[in-house]
Amino acid sequence: MSSEQPHIEQDALSFEQVVKTFGTRSVLNQQTFSVKEGELFVIIGPSGTGKSVTLKLIAGLLKPTHGTIKVLGQDLSQVSVSQLSALRRRIGFLFQGGALLGWKTLAENIALPLIEHGGVSADEIKTRVANALAEVGLDHAGSLYPSEVSGGMLKRAAFARAIIENPEVLLFDEPTSGLDPVMSYTIDTLIRKLNRLHKAACVVVTHDLVGALRYADRIGFLKDGQFLTVGTPEDIRHSQIPEVKAFLNPEHSEVIHG
Amino acid sequence: MTFIREQEGGLVANFFATLGRFTFLTFQALLGGPGILFRKDSRQTFLQQLYIVGIGTLPVATVVAMFTGMILTLQLGIAFKQFSQELMVAYTLSFAMLREMGPFMTGIILASCVGSAMAAQLGTMKINEEVAALEMMSIDPVRFLVAPRMWALIVMAPLLSFYTCIIAFLGGAAIGYTQLNVPFLQFIFEIIAVAEVKDLYVGLFKTAVFGILICSIACSIGFATVQGAAGVGASTRRAVIYSFLAILAGGYFITRFFYVI
Numbered sequence: 001m002s003s004e005q006p007h008i009e010q011d012a013l014s015f016e017q018v019v020k021t022f023g024t025r026s027v028l029n030q031q032t033f034s035v036k037e038g039e040l041f042v043i044i045g046p047s048g049t050g051k052s053v054t055l056k057l058i059a060g061l062l063k064p065t066h067g068t069i070k071v072l073g074q075d076l077s078q079v080s081v082s083q084l085s086a087l088r089r090r091i092g093f094l095f096q097g098g099a100l101l102g103w104k105t106l107a108e109n110i111a112l113p114l115i116e117h118g119g120v121s122a123d124e125i126k127t128r129v130a131n132a133l134a135e136v137g138l139d140h141a142g143s144l145y146p147s148e149v150s151g152g153m154l155k156r157a158a159f160a161r162a163i164i165e166n167p168e169v170l171l172f173d174e175p176t177s178g179l180d181p182v183m184s185y186t187i188d189t190l191i192r193k194l195n196r197l198h199k200a201a202c203v204v205v206t207h208d209l210v211g212a213l214r215y216a217d218r219i220g221f222l223k224d225g226q227f228l229t230v231g232t233p234e235d236i237r238h239s240q241i242p243e244v245k246a247f248l249n250p251e252h253s254e255v256i257h258g
Numbered sequence: 259m260t261f262i263r264e265q266e267g268g269l270v271a272n273f274f275a276t277l278g279r280f281t282f283l284t285f286q287a288l289l290g291g292p293g294i295l296f297r298k299d300s301r302q303t304f305l306q307q308l309y310i311v312g313i314g315t316l317p318v319a320t321v322v323a324m325f326t327g328m329i330l331t332l333q334l335g336i337a338f339k340q341f342s343q344e345l346m347v348a349y350t351l352s353f354a355m356l357r358e359m360g361p362f363m364t365g366i367i368l369a370s371c372v373g374s375a376m377a378a379q380l381g382t383m384k385i386n387e388e389v390a391a392l393e394m395m396s397i398d399p400v401r402f403l404v405a406p407r408m409w410a411l412i413v414m415a416p417l418l419s420f421y422t423c424i425i426a427f428l429g430g431a432a433i434g435y436t437q438l439n440v441p442f443l444q445f446i447f448e449i450i451a452v453a454e455v456k457d458l459y460v461g462l463f464k465t466a467v468f469g470i471l472i473c474s475i476a477c478s479i480g481f482a483t484v485q486g487a488a489g490v491g492a493s494t495r496r497a498v499i500y501s502f503l504a505i506l507a508g509g510y511f512i513t514r515f516f517y518v519i
Contacts, residue, residue: 061390085396092394099391113395115299116402161395 012201018067290405307410327426380480411469
C-alpha cells in the first residue's frame with residue numbers, strides 16, 4: 001500500500017443489511033459495509049458472487065430487494081427520479097467494456113456529459129476534454145473512434161469520461177479485465193493517482209488480487225453475497241480464511257469452487 | 259393447477275408491465291420532440307434517421323410499390339375487362355393504395371428495414387452497457403436515443419407512403435397501357451380524379467401512427483434485451499413480428515375510426 005495516506009472522513013456510501021435477489025436466486029445476502037470519502041475500496045471474490053451487482057446497486061441501476069443503501073448522504077430508496085439523476089452526476093462509473101458510444105470519437109464520448117448537461121462553454125469543454133485525455137495518456141487519440149483503438153485505450157478513454165465531471169464517487173467494474181499485465185499496471189496506477197488527485201471514494205470490483213494488494217486502502221472478499229472479510233491489504237495477505245488463502249494461492253482453488 | 263395459475267398470473271402481470279413501459283416510452287419520446295431542435299446530438303441523430311428512413315428504404319420501397327401497383331392492376335384488370343370496365347381499375351387502385359395498401363406496405367417496409375435495425379442497435383447497446391452508461395451520465399436514453407428516431411419516422415413515414423402510392427400508380431398505369439389498352443395519361447388522370455383528400459390524409463396519418471408504433475415497439479424491445487448476441491437476435495425478431503401485428507391491428511382501428519359503414 002502506498003505510504004501516501006488519503007484524508008479519510010465520513011462515509012461516502014454505505015450498505016445496511018442489503019439483500020438482492022433475482023427471482024428465487026439470492027445474490028447479495030444481508031450485505032453491510034461502508035466506504036469513506038477519499039477511500040479506495042476493492043471488492044474481490046470468485047465470479048458470480050455479487051460484485052458487479054454491488055456496483056450497480058450503488059449506482060442506482062438496480063434496486064435492492066431489502067435493506068438501505070446510502071450514497072453521498074442520500075438514501076437511494078427515498079430519492080426521486082430527478083434526485084437520482086442529479087446524484088448520478090456526482091458518480092463516475094467505468095464499465096467493464098468501456099461502454100463508449102461507437103458512433104462518437106473518444107473526445108466526443110468524453111465531452112458528452114458536459115454537452116448534454118449544458119452550462120459549460122465550448123472552449124471550456126474543449127479544455128476539460130484535453131485535460132482528461134492528457135490525464136489518462138491519450139493526448140493524441142481524441143479524434144479516433146472506439147473501434148479504432150485497443151482495449152487498454154478504450155478503458156482509459158472510458159476512465160476519462162468517468163472523471164470528466166469530477167465525481168465524488170468512482171465505481172470501477174473489472175477495470176483490468178482482458179488487459180496485459182503492463183496495461184493492467186498502468187490502469188491500476190491511474191486508479192490510484194486519480195483517487196488521490198480527485199479525493200473521490202473509489203469502489204473497484206476486480207479479480208486482480210495482485211493489483212488490489214498494491215493500490216487498495218481496504219479490500220473486501222465477497223463470497224456467496226456476503227463479505228467473508230474486510231481489511232487492509234496486509235490483513236488480506238495474512239488472512240487465515242481458507243477461501244481468501246485459496247484466492248492468494250490458486251493451487252488451493254478447490255476450496256472456492258467446491 | 260396452482261402452478262398454472264401462478265404462471266398465468268405472471269404472464270398477465272408481465273403483459274401489463276410491458277404495456278406500461280411501452281406506453282411510457284412512447285409518450286416520453288413524443289414529448290422529447292421539441293428538445294431535438296435544441297440539442298446538437300439529437301439533431302444529428304434525427305437527420306441521420308431521416309436519411310435512413312427516407313433515402314435508405316427508397317430502393318426497396320420503389321420495387322415493392324411498383325410490383326404491387328402492377329399486380330393489383332393486372333388482377334383487377336382481368337376481372338373488370340369482362341365487363342368492359344377497364345377504367346374502374348384506376349378507381350380501385352387509387353382507393354386501395356391511398357387508403358390501405360400504401361400505408362400498409364410502407365409500414366411493413368419500415369418495420370422490416372428500420373424497426374429491426376433499431377431493435378438490434380439498442381439491444382446491442384443494452385448488452386454493451388452503453389444504455390446504463392447514458393443513465394450514469396444522467397442522460398435520459400429515451401430522450402437521447404428514442405425521440406430522434408421516433409420523430410424521424412413521424413416525418414418520413416408519411417412521405418414514404420405518398421411516394422409508394424405514386425410509384426404504384428405509375429406501375430399500374432404501365433400495366434393498364436400494355437395489358438388493358440388504357441392510355442397511360444388517362445389512367446393517371448382517372449386516379450387523380452377519383453382520389454379524395456380524405457383518403458390521402460387518413461393514409462398519411464395512418465403511416466405516421468405506424469411510425470410511432472414501429473419505433474416504440476423496436477426501442478422498448480431493444481431496451482429489454484438480455485443474454486448477449488442470442489438476445490439481440492431474439493429482440494430483432496420480436497420487434498418485427500410485433501410491429502407487423504401492430505400495423506395490422508392499428509390499420510383496422512384507424513380505418514374503423516375514419517370510415518363508418
